[in-house]
Each structure stands twice: as C-alpha cells, then as structure tokens.
Amino acid sequence: MIKKKKTKINFIFLILITIISMFPIAVMVSFSFRSRATVFSSIFFPVSPTIENYMSIFKNKLLMKYLFNSFSLATFVTLLSITLGTTTGYGLSRYKFKGQKALLILLFSTQMAPPVFIATGLFKLIIRLGLYNNLLSLILINTAGTLPFAIWMMKGYFDGIPKSIDEAAMIDGCSCWKAYLKIIIPVSTPGILAIGIYSFLMGWSEYLYATIFMVGNDKNMVTTGIVHLLGRFIIQWGLVMAYAIIISAPILILFVVLQRYFVSGLTGGAVKG
Numbered sequence: 003m004i005k006k007k008k009t010k011i012n013f014i015f016l017i018l019i020t021i022i023s024m025f026p027i028a029v030m031v032s033f034s035f036r037s038r039a040t041v042f043s044s045i046f047f048p049v050s051p052t053i054e055n056y057m058s059i060f061k062n063k064l065l066m067k068y069l070f071n072s073f074s075l076a077t078f079v080t081l082l083s084i085t086l087g088t089t090t091g092y093g094l095s096r097y098k099f100k101g102q103k104a105l106l107i108l109l110f111s112t113q114m115a116p117p118v119f120i121a122t123g124l125f126k127l128i129i130r131l132g133l134y135n136n137l138l139s140l141i142l143i144n145t146a147g148t149l150p151f152a153i154w155m156m157k158g159y160f161d162g163i164p165k166s167i168d169e170a171a172m173i174d175g176c177s178c179w180k181a182y183l184k185i186i187i188p189v190s191t192p193g194i195l196a197i198g199i200y201s202f203l204m205g206w207s208e209y210l211y212a213t214i215f216m217v218g219n220d221k222n223m224v225t226t227g228i229v230h231l232l233g234r235f236i237i238q239w240g241l242v243m244a245y246a247i248i249i250s251a252p253i254l255i256l257f258v259v260l261q262r263y264f265v266s267g268l269t270g271g272a273v274k275g
Contacts, residue, residue: 034244040092041239048097055244063243067220068227075140075223076205082145083201084194087152092182094153095160096168106157109150117147117210128215143211148204152197157194160186195260203253224249 033041043049059065094102124143131238133139163186171181187194209225214220219230228249231242 012139018070026097030243030246033239034247038238038240039239055238055240058241059245059248062232063228064219068222069248070226071137071222072206072208072224072249075137075144076202078141079144079205080198080201082141083148083152084198086145086149087156087197088187088194089182090149090153091156091158092186093138093162094157096165109153110123112150121210121214124211134215135221136215137221139215140211140223143215143234144205144208145201148197148201151200155197156190156193159190163189174217199260202256206253274275 028046032046032048033054034055037052037054040049052151094106128134128143132141135144136231167185167189168178168181170223171185172178192205207225208223212223216226219227222230224245226247228242228245231238231245262273
C-alpha cells in the first residue's frame with residue numbers, strides 16, 4: 003500500500019511538473035495563431051485562429067535565409083563531430099599509449115571553459131585566418147566545441163564493445179579499417195545518434211559567435227535573425243511566436259523520433275567513459 007501511494011504521489015508530481023513546463027510552449031503556440039489585432043484577446047485559446055503569421059514567415063526570403071544558414075551550420079557541425087568523434091574515440095578505446103589519461107582529462111576540461119572566456123582569443127585567430135564573416139568560422143568553432151564531448155562519449159561507448167568482435171572480423175579477412183566501418187559502426191548506432199543530436203542542437207542554437215563573427219542581414223542565424231522581428235516601437239508577437247515555433251520544430255522532431263537512441267547512447271557512453 004505504501005509503495006502504491008508513493009507511486010501515485012510521484013505520478014501526480016510528474017504531471018504537475020509537465021504541465022508547468024509545457025505552459026510556456028502552449029502559450030507560444032496559441033499566440034502564433036493570432037492576428038495582430040487579437041494577440042492579447044485571451045491567454046490560452048485564440049479568438050480567431052489564423053495561419054497568417056506562418057505564411058508571412060515562409061514568404062519572407064530573409065527569414066528563410068536565416069533558417070538555411072542555421073541548418074547548414076548544424077548539418078556540417080554534426081557530420082564533422084560524428085566523423086572525427088567516432089574515429090578518435092575508437093582509436094582511444096582500442097589503442098593504449100602513454101599519456102592517454104592525461105589527454106582524456108584535457109579533452110574533458112575544455113568543456114569547462116565558458117564560451118565568452120575564449121571569445122577574444124578566437125576573434126583574433128579568426129581575423130588572422132581570414133575567416134571573419136564566413137560560415138566556415140562558425141563551423142570550425144562549433145565543431146571544436148562539440149568534438150571533446152563526442153570523443154569522450156564514443157570512447158566510452160566503444161569500451162563497452164568487446165575487442166573480440168574486432169579480432170573475429172580481422173580473422174575473417176577484414177582490415178582494421180574495414181572491421182571498424184562494417185562491424186563496429188553499425189553496432190554503435192545509438193552512441194552515434196546521441197552525439198549527432200547533441201552536435202546538431204549546439205549548431206542550431208549558436209548565438210554568441212554568430213553575433214561576433216557574422217555581419218550583414220544575410221549572414222544571420224535563426225537565433226540572431228529573430229531580433230529583426232522586434233520593432234522599435236511595436237512588436238508583432240504573433241509573428242515572433244510563429245518563428246520561434248518553426249525554430250524549435252527540428253529539435254523537437256529529432257528528440258521525438260530518436261529519443262530511445264539518444265538516451266541509450268548517452269547512458270552507454272557515460273557508464274564506460
């Protein structure tokens with residue numbers, strides 16, 4: 003009986019937390035379907051629902067350019083993080099060398115530095131490389147930011163895969179590289195998807211360095227471009243909320259579709275890492 007009561011209390015508590023967490027999102031969705039005249043007519047349900055705000059966004063070439071810029075950044079960061087993270091993690095997992103632990107600690111410690119702390123140094127480096135106001139600068143910086151986590155997680159995930167699998171593949175005639183691509187990578191799908199989602203999220207939500215290194219309306223990301231929807235005297239809340247929903251959609255879809263792989267990949271890498 004006591005356990006059942008505790009379970010009910012925990013269940014009710016979780017429902018309350020979910021309602022509180024979903025409240026801002028529900029309000030945002032509601033406001034996105036409101037016209038400028040009825041935006042403050044009620045809190046929850048729009049008086050005269052309309053998709054005018056969404057149509058205005060899809061017709062606005064500049065706003066769509068921001069989406070394209072962020073999608074390009076997130077995609078390149080994800081591909082680079084997966085490619086470099088898996089290969090480096092596999093090497094650290096299968097081959098031991100002097101100073102390996104120190105290297106792993108160094109990789110992990112890089113995640114502790116606040117982005118603002120290294121912004122000045124990165125700015126000077128980007129200027130010297132001639133990459134200022136170039137999307138490549140954001141790709142390199144964000145990849146460098148996500149790569150240590152990707153390496154650490156994949157190293158831990160590969161540690162959980164017996165080396166006998168590699169050895170059996172090599173006995174059957176596979177080279178080390180072939181065994182890695184055809185045997186190890188398919189087995190590591192949950193871990194790869196986990197770092198892929200993380201990398202995409204980091205690239206998609208880039209704001210600080212996009213503000214510093216990118217100049218011009220056509221160079222904005224979704225996080226910096228949404229500011230242009232805020233007028234000096236009037237804010238079109240319906241338009242802002244609709245754009246915020248569109249920005250959030252890719253991340254929500256990724257988590258809903260790949261949630262099972264994301265959780266198993268994180269726990270698999272964390273336990274062994």
